[in-house]
Amino acid sequence: MAEQKVYSDYFFDEPVFDLHDGGYVPLSLPDVPEKPLTIPAVLQPDRVEGNDVWYTVTARAGETQILPGVKTKTWGYNADLLGTTIVLKDGVHYHVHIENQLPEVTTLHWHGLNVPGPITDGGPHAPVYPGKSRDIDFTLDQPAQTDWIHPHPCPNTARQVWNGLAAAVVVQDEIESQLPFPRNYGVDDIPVILQDRTYHENQLDYEADYDVDGTLGKYPLVNGTINGVFQVTTQRVRLRILNGADRREFRLHFGDQHQFTQIGSDGGILPAPVHLTKLMLTAAERAEVIVDFGEYKPGDRVQLFSDDVPLMTFEIGTFAPDDTVLPEHLVDIADWQPTSGLAIEKTVMSGMDDEVRLDGKLFDMQRIDRKQKLGDVVDWEVTNTNEMDGGMIHPFHMHGCHFLVLSRNGQAPYPNEHGFKDVVGVNAGETVKIRVLFDVPGVFMYHCHILEHEDTGMMAQIEAYDPDHPQTYHLLSMDEMNHPHQA
Ligand SMILES: [Cu+2]
Numbered sequence: 197m198a199e200q201k202v203y204s205d206y207f208f209d210e211p212v213f214d215l216h217d218g219g220y221v222p223l224s225l226p227d228v229p230e231k232p233l234t235i236p237a238v239l240q241p242d243r244v245e246g247n248d249v250w251y252t253v254t255a256r257a258g259e260t261q262i263l264p265g266v267k268t269k270t271w272g273y274n275a276d277l278l279g280t281t282i283v284l285k286d287g288v289h290y291h292v293h294i295e296n297q298l299p300e301v302t303t304l305h306w307h308g309l310n311v312p313g314p315i316t317d318g319g320p321h322a323p324v325y326p327g328k329s330r331d332i333d334f335t336l337d338q339p340a341q342t343d344w345i346h347p348h349p350c351p352n353t354a355r356q357v358w359n360g361l362a363a364a365v366v367v368q369d370e371i372e373s374q375l376p377f378p379r380n381y382g383v384d385d386i387p388v389i390l391q392d393r394t395y396h397e398n399q400l401d402y403e404a405d406y407d408v409d410g411t412l413g414k415y416p417l418v419n420g421t422i423n424g425v426f427q428v429t430t431q432r433v434r435l436r437i438l439n440g441a442d443r444r445e446f447r448l449h450f451g452d453q454h455q456f457t458q459i460g461s462d463g464g465i466l467p468a469p470v471h472l473t474k475l476m477l478t479a480a481e482r483a484e485v486i487v488d489f490g491e492y493k494p495g496d497r498v499q500l501f502s503d504d505v506p507l508m509t510f511e512i513g514t515f516a517p518d519d520t521v522l523p524e525h526l527v528d529i530a531d532w533q534p535t536s537g538l539a540i541e542k543t544v545m546s547g548m549d550d551e552v553r554l555d556g557k558l559f560d561m562q563r564i565d566r567k568q569k570l571g572d573v574v575d576w577e578v579t580n581t582n583e584m585d586g587g588m589i590h591p592f593h594m595h596g597c598h599f600l601v602l603s604r605n606g607q608a609p610y611p612n613e614h615g616f617k618d619v620v621g622v623n624a625g626e627t628v629k630i631r632v633l634f635d636v637p638g639v640f641m642y643h644c645h646i647l648e649h650e651d652t653g654m655m656a657q658i659e660a661y662d663p664d665h666p667q668t669y670h671l672l673s674m675d676e677m678n679h680p681h682q683a
Pocket of ligand 1: 552589590591644645646649654
């Protein structure tokens with residue numbers, strides 16, 4: 197076998213890393229004892245009938261022992277904090293009953309699922325009022341990947357995520373199931389939800405910590421655990437890493453620079469494994485990695501860091517030797533060719549603080565900013581013009597589709613960007629060219645995934661339409677979304 201190429205940089209432009217922000221809050225570790233890493237339970241269906249599966253997802257308040265002493269008031273999906281992991285299979289018809297037991301309006305957005313918009317997708321047009329519910333259904337038609345659910349009500353997404361609403365979604369399919377990957381959930385296949393929070397006498401206080409350029413927290417959490425320890429009982433462990441932070445970039449590496457292998461990104465499995473010692477994820481990006489702990493001995497401890505702060509510890513146990521070698525080719529990536537005769541779509545993310553804009557505008561829930569025909573393959577140029585104070589990276593996210601990254605300022609995409617994605621971090625002064633296809637209809641958001649930028653209005657809407665089946669959409673105003681007309 198050829199010598200493996202191992203990448204050992206973060207790819208993104210160092211001068212615009214978040215740690216250069218004026219308002220940067222460095223991570224630090226509180227002086228609290230270690231505890232077992234929380235592994236979210238898997239959501240069990242209410243009912244299964246043939247190819248139909250029914251789930252209930254309840255957004256609710258709870259209490260969580262995060263720090264010693266008083267419990268923290270937190271929000272979660274079917275859980276006190278974060279939520280139960282939802283496992284979905286390609287081709288299955290899902291019926292989801294969404295309940296809102298919170299004291300305010302929320303929505304349930306399926307980040308990464310190609311489901312119709314704007315209602316099923318769960319953006320701001322699909323409010324679930326306090327004490328009320330909403331039923332959606334969809335047939336899943338997409339490859340295996342790690343997605344997530346989070347709220348999306350304008351302009352309160354950032355605060356609701358800060359309070360705890362976020363859960364992993366694992367999509368499975370036939371192709372991925374044939375690959376030699378670990379997939380025993382909770383044992384050798386775990387979600388790693390990365391976030392950061394500050395506590396005030398053990399409580400969250402979003403307003404106190406708010407930063408219009410993205411709220412940062414002092415302490416790192418993995419799956420809602422501070423100082424979490426995961427017991428390694430198999431040689432290879434698959435981490436489904438999600439940057440679930442409002443704004444923070446995570447620059448991941450092991451304390452001893454142990455090598456790991458990225459096998460997936462936002463939109464599914466990569467065409468080929470990518471070997472790394474460092475991995476940076478901007479807000480909402482996902483990476484599936486396999487870590488081979490074969491060179492350690494029982495009792496060894498290896499820590500996952502972001503910059504110079506440990507996030508969690510892997511404690512090595514005893515395990516059977518595993519000599520699995522990953523194939524050099526994992527999956528085929530569709531060779532989309534741009535539909536002829538179509539102009540390049542250009543979109544511009546600009547500004548910082550409350551000056552952030554998308555295409556020079558603030559979000560308007562009742563304005564459709566663009567249209568794209570279902571099945572068309574369209575190239576987009578996504579530009580970040582923000583070079584004020586050195587600038588910042590804006591993670592650009594599109595609902596309702598996945599895209600291929602073609603180039604960055606005319607150069608090749610990063611080595612781990614050769615699969616489908618739904619978020620791409622755009623450096624200051626950079627134009628990222630992406631190739632976009634919608635295959636489900638709807639009105640969908642596209643926006644910066646720094647949640648405070650999204651809430652400020654760095655967001656727009658695209659209608660993916662089928663000319664043979666035109667649809668009209670009732671687009672709520674923000675006022676209507678937030679204040680239901682009483683019957
Ligand atoms: Cu932004």
